[in-house]
Amino acid sequence: GKGQVSVDYDTKTGKPLRVAKVLMSNSIDYRFVKGDRSKVRDRAKKIAFDSMKDCVDKKTEFLFNPTGEWNAINSCSAADSGVTGRKLVVQFYGGYPGAQLGGGAVVNKTPEKVDCSAAFGARHVAKNIVAAGLASKCAVQLAYAIGIADPFSIYVNTFGTGKIPDEKLGKIIAANFDLTPEGMIEKFDLLNGNIYRKIPRTFFMDDYRWEKTDMVKVLLKEAK
Secondary structure (H helix, E strand, O other): OEEEEEEEEOOOOOOEEEEEEEEEEOOEOHHHOOOOOHHHHHHHHHHHHHHOOOOOOOOOEEEEOOOOOOEHHHOOOOOOOOOOOOOHHHHOOOOOOOOOOOOOOOOOOOOOOHHHHHHHHHHHHHHHHHHOOOOOOOEEEEEOOOOOOOOOEEEEEOOOOOOOOHHHHHHHHHHHOOOOHHHHHHHOOOOOHHHHHHOOOOOOOOOOHHHOOOOHHHHHHHHO
């Protein structure tokens, strides 16, 4: 199955305001459902809304298999052909304005591929910039050339919220963050198989090393 959450944002600050719609499309084997089938929908809604209780309101819509029942025994290529791979926008930032994707898949790639390791590296850098108070919003773009370990381009966009120029932030990043594949593999423990069992679900969990704000002091010192 799959889910989709539509969020209303403040057009000025870009901050999320509320969840507008929740869509769930789930294949269900109704042979094992006893009683009223509508209870399946009600239970799914309760679980979804409870997990987002601070974001949903009375106007939040819930759509569950809107095209009708999706029977698990028919959930195969004959019923849903044309599907391939992992949806990149879903995997990353859900289409959040300003969040750009390089176009390369991340799941099922070894970490020496920068499609994988640099996605985490850019996330780590941007999160530390915001945590340091140097910007309230930040996107970091890294570009690499095959055979060259360091990124040949580091582009920072703080969307007008930066306390120092974006260009200076880029230079600070280049001087203080090891963004080589080897460096990121070691720092983020990307050869740990346990991580790869969680990555397909989400990239943003507090126990991931790229989520740590461990470079705040360095950034503040360099920004003076």
